[in-house]
Amino acid sequence: xxxxxxxxxxxxxxxxxxxxxxxxxxxxxxxxxxxxxxxxxxxxxxxxxxxxxxxxxxxxxxxxxxxxxxxxxxxxxxxxxxxxxxxxxxxxxxxxxxxxxxxxxxxxxxxxxxxxxxxxxxxxxxxxxxxxxxxxxxxxxxxxxxxxxxx
Amino acid sequence: xxxxxxxxxxxxxxxxxxxxxxxxxxxxxxxxxxxxxxxxxxxxxxxxxxxxxxxxxxxxxxxxxxxxxxxxxxxxxxxxxxxxxxxxxxxxxxxxxxxxxxxxxxxxxxxxxxxxxxxxxxxxxxxxxxxxxxxxxxxxxxxxxxxxxxxxxxxxxxxxxxxxxxxxxxxxxxxxxxxxxxxxxxxxxxxxxxxxxxxxxxxxxxxxxxxxxxxxxxxxxxxxxxxxxxxxxxxxxxxxxxxxxxxxxxxxxxxxxxxxxxxxxxxxxxxxxxxxxxxxxxxxxxxxxxxxxxxxxxx
Numbered sequence: 001x002x003x004x005x006x007x008x009x010x011x012x013x014x015x016x017x018x019x020x021x022x023x024x025x026x027x028x029x030x031x032x033x034x035x036x037x038x039x040x041x042x043x044x045x046x047x048x049x050x051x052x053x054x055x056x057x058x059x060x061x062x063x064x065x066x067x068x069x070x071x072x073x074x075x076x077x078x079x080x081x082x083x084x085x086x087x088x089x090x091x092x093x094x095x096x097x098x099x100x101x102x103x104x105x106x107x108x109x110x111x112x113x114x115x116x117x118x119x120x121x122x123x124x125x126x127x128x129x130x131x132x133x134x135x136x137x138x139x140x141x142x143x144x145x146x147x148x149x150x151x
Numbered sequence: 152x153x154x155x156x157x158x159x160x161x162x163x164x165x166x167x168x169x170x171x172x173x174x175x176x177x178x179x180x181x182x183x184x185x186x187x188x189x190x191x192x193x194x195x196x197x198x199x200x201x202x203x204x205x206x207x208x209x210x211x212x213x214x215x216x217x218x219x220x221x222x223x224x225x226x227x228x229x230x231x232x233x234x235x236x237x238x239x240x241x242x243x244x245x246x247x248x249x250x251x252x253x254x255x256x257x258x259x260x261x262x263x264x265x266x267x268x269x270x271x272x273x274x275x276x277x278x279x280x281x282x283x284x285x286x287x288x289x290x291x292x293x294x295x296x297x298x299x300x301x302x303x304x305x306x307x308x309x310x311x312x313x314x315x316x317x318x319x320x321x322x323x324x325x326x327x328x329x330x331x332x333x334x335x336x337x338x339x340x341x342x343x344x345x346x347x348x349x350x351x352x353x354x355x356x357x358x359x360x361x362x363x364x365x366x367x368x369x370x371x372x373x374x375x376x377x378x379x380x381x382x383x384x385x386x387x388x389x390x391x392x393x394x395x396x397x398x399x400x401x402x403x404x405x406x407x408x409x410x411x412x413x414x415x416x417x418x419x420x421x422x423x424x425x426x427x428x429x430x431x432x433x434x435x436x437x438x439x440x441x442x443x444x445x446x447x448x449x450x
Contacts, residue, residue, distance in 0.1 A: 026195065026196060026199070027199075029196060030196050030199055030200070033196065058194075085200075086194075086197065086249065087194055087197075088194060088196035088197055088199070088200055089194045089195055089196045089197075090194070092196065124213065124218070125195060125212075125213060126195055126212075127193075127195070127212045130194075130195075
């Protein structure tokens with residue numbers, strides 16, 4: 001595990017998880033699952049604009065929007081994720097990413113450490129496959145950010 | 152001992168129809184003494200979002216696997232998990248779950264390792280129950296703990312290890328993974344180094360039958376005639392000869408184990424739970440690639 005720093009909102013989420021016992025961490029993950037916002041209409045009606053995340057065992061789709069800025073690194077990033085209600089664990093991770101990355105710039109998103117799924121204290125309760133799914137989502141978000149900043 | 156079997160005519164042709172119950176049967180028997188309902192999912196949170204009233208939760212990862220060694224829990228661990236959930240040795244256990252009962256079948260196979268006699272699957276699993284609009288609750292039962300006996304796990308009858316498979320080459324092997332996993336084709340993912348196995352492909356001589364072919368669209372098992380057309384006619388498997396099924400870690404192949412053993416009545420079916428995550432990483436074991444079973448090396 002590295003000590004790379006997390007952006008404020010994301011660090012607060014990690015702290016919340018770390019402060020809880022394992023059953024309560026799962027309960028919090030469930031709350032994130034329930035709190036995952038629906039896709040805005042422009043994506044809900046156009047699934048072809050979203051990228052699938054095959055690392056997840058369930059159908060997960062994501063798309064990243066990068067705003068305008070003089071220096072691409074400062075451009076604001078918005079992340080949209082969808083995951084089925086029958087897959088609450090995956091939805092929970094999508095919810096954490098949505099909330100944790102909200103309001104960050106491109107360079108801040110790219111600086112989020114890749115080991116963040118393992119900082120939530122869920123390694124024992126949630127199968128490694130699931131945590132890899134979250135890593136897959138984060139990796140794809142970063143790749144989309146890089147592509148859009150370069151474009 | 153045990154509840155009466157479900158006499159649903161759609162099960163009658165199976166070799167062991169008493170291993171399945173329908174949603175109707177379960178709804179009629181819920182709450183009866185001697186019945187334990189167990190939900191086992193791939194997704195650890197799904198049970199918390201709503202489950203069949205009275206069902207207890209058993210997680211394949213935290214409850215059935217040893218936390219340190221790559222193995223199942225031992226007799227004491229299994230007894231503790233079941234006692235805590237109020238399950239007795241002579242209970243009729245009905246297991247159901249998500250994804251066509253994929254993990255439920257895995258749990259059933261582990262129950263069988265410990266010789267729990269009366270263990271059944273809910274045909275169609277969680278999805279069938281929900282699709283019929285049947286009752287769900289978020290209320291978690293607090294059963295009176297039981298004293299489930301400590302039973303030694305029997306790994307000899309239905310479990311195969313790598314050495315067993317090596318000695319079995321040339322026998323009937325069924326690979327239940329997807330076609331690209333079987334062929335060894337790389338599914339490369341950008342920004343995501345492939346994990347799991349150092350080599351792609353399958354065990355030489357293994358037939359490819361992706362596990363979900365045994366299920367219908369609604370998650371229920373296919374009819375015996377349909378299953379026979381896949382496993383017997385198409386793949387030429389002989390029910391009187393031993394067979395070993397495998398996948399990546401032994402979960403999907405538990406589903407196929409159930410089909411071959413209980414629905415088609417194969418005499419000797421083993422699940423190789425080391426599966427591809429062991430075989431595909433092992434040194435100097437033979438591997439075949441492509442969409443054909445391949446040459447079985449001379450021993």
